[in-house]
Structures are given as C-alpha cells and as structure tokens.
Amino acid sequence: MSESYSDVKKLNRIKSRLEALYPIKKLNEKLTRTVREFEKFVFVRHKHEDCDLADLIPKSELDFFRRFFAGYETLLEQEKAKDLIEHRCTAKHCLYKDRVLSRTFSYAESEGKMAGIKKTSKVLVVGSGPFPETAIGYALAFGCEIICLEKRGPFVKRSRKVVEKLGLGKNISIVHGTTTKLKDLKFDKVLVTALAVPKSEILGDLRKSNCDIILRTSFGSSKLVYSPVDADDLKDFEVKAKFVRLGKNFTSSILVRKKGRN
Numbered sequence: 001m002s003e004s005y006s007d008v009k010k011l012n013r014i015k016s017r018l019e020a021l022y023p024i025k026k027l028n029e030k031l032t033r034t035v036r037e038f039e040k041f042v043f044v045r046h047k048h049e050d051c052d053l054a055d056l057i058p059k060s061e062l063d064f065f066r067r068f069f070a071g072y073e074t075l076l077e078q079e080k081a082k083d084l085i086e087h088r089c090t091a092k093h094c095l096y097k098d099r100v101l102s103r104t105f106s107y108a109e110s111e112g113k114m115a116g117i118k119k120t121s122k123v124l125v126v127g128s129g130p131f132p133e134t135a136i137g138y139a140l141a142f143g144c145e146i147i148c149l150e151k152r153g154p155f156v157k158r159s160r161k162v163v164e165k166l167g168l169g170k171n172i173s174i175v176h177g178t179t180t181k182l183k184d185l186k187f188d189k190v191l192v193t194a195l196a197v198p199k200s201e202i203l204g205d206l207r208k209s210n211c212d213i214i215l216r217t218s219f220g221s222s223k224l225v226y227s228p229v230d231a232d233d234l235k236d237f238e239v240k241a242k243f244v245r246l247g248k249n250f251t252s253s254i255l256v257r258k259k260g261r262n
Helices: 002-019 029-046 059-086 092-097 099-115 133-142 153-166 179-184 199-209 220-224
Strands: 122-126 145-150 172-176 189-192 212-217 237-244 252-258
Touching: 002 029, 002 059, 029 059, 029 220, 059 153, 059 220, 092 099, 092 133, 099 133, 099 212, 099 237, 099 252, 122 133, 133 145, 133 153, 133 172, 145 153, 153 172, 179 199, 189 199, 199 212
Parallel strands: 122 145, 122 189, 145 172, 189 212
Antiparallel strands: 212 252, 237 252
C-alpha cells in the first residue's frame, strides 16, 4: 500500500510537469525528456501485469495522461512521416535501423501471425494515423493487402505520400472515413489500433463484418497510456487469442470473433 502511495505521488509530480507543456505544439528537448520520464515510470510498472496503478487515480487525471500521450505520439508520427517524405532512405534495411520502427514491425509480424494473416489476406486497419507504421509492418512481413481507414483528412494525405515514397501502393491503400463506410470495403481481417476510439462504436459497426478482429488494448499500468477494451464492448464477441509483449510496448493485442461463428 505504501509503495502504491509513493507511486501516486511520483505520478502527480510527473503530471505537473506534463501539464506545463500542454497543449503540445511542437517537439522539443524539454518535452521529450519529460515524456521519457513518464514512459520509464510506466515501463517499470508495466512489467507486472497485476499492477493497476491506473485504478488509483481520478478519471480526470487518467484521461489527461491518455490525451497527452496520444497528442505526443501523433506529433511523433507526423514528424516521422515528414522526415521520410522529404529526406529518409526508404530501403527496407534503412527502415529497420530505426529502433522504434523496428520494434513496431516486429510486434506487427508477431501479432499478424497470431491472427493468421497471410499473403492473400485483406486487412482493414482502423485509425492508421499520419504514419501507417503497422500497415507498413504487415506489408513487409506478409505481402498482404491493407486498407487503412483514417478519419482525419490531413493524415490521409500525409500517409498516402508515405506509402507512395515507400513504393507500397500495391499493398496499402488509404481511405478517408470511419467504420460507417464498411459496406464499401472488402476485407477478411481487421485491426483496431490503440488510438482508434470510441471502441464501443467501432465494434458496433464491425458486428456485421463476421471476420476476425485484432484489438489493441492495455493492461496494468499501461492503462495510463491507452484505454483498455471494456468488457461490455466485447459482449457480442469471444476472445480467441491474446498476444502480449512486455518491455517497451504499452499495448497488447487480443483476437476476437463474433459469438456463434466457427
């Protein structure tokens, strides 16, 4: 109990420093240093699946941490996309030299194997953002077709440029819209990314798709960063598999299937 109290006090100190930097407008050394402190705090506690520090703080504070990290991650993706479009070597070996991308691609490959993704698969990625790194990871690992569904117009334009620069146009297409457009798309598997919200509405739209769905979720202290999938959202689904990689990964993945489907 005393350890949890100490952790909450440390978290409050970090929160004060993050609040001084919010709203996030651009990357800088102070921002990066403070976020890394927050990440380190979460990483250490994330190694213990039974650690529910996120349950010990008010919802308003939890929402702030998630909102802050979502903004920071989105800004990182925008900068990475800009760098790739304007400067970066796009050869496969160059991409894998980037530690963050390499980790993302490795996770995507393991996640895809769990879900049975293969070359003939058609995967819908909901909420791909300005830099569709998971879609790129799927394309490199499996050579499959991926449809990225992104609701924000500027992100659609930027990610299309990324795909074009990488020469992956035959594998990846970017569609502007939300899951209300599902009837216009053909796919046999779905990935709902960690930042794609609200999960309840997205899963509601996916109920009629009758295909396997990969959900990025969180547990333990990683719930400080990403919202977990709520049990009520899964009432019409059954969990078929789970993929967890501890360490410097805030997300885990579950594979769900509509109840009654073989």
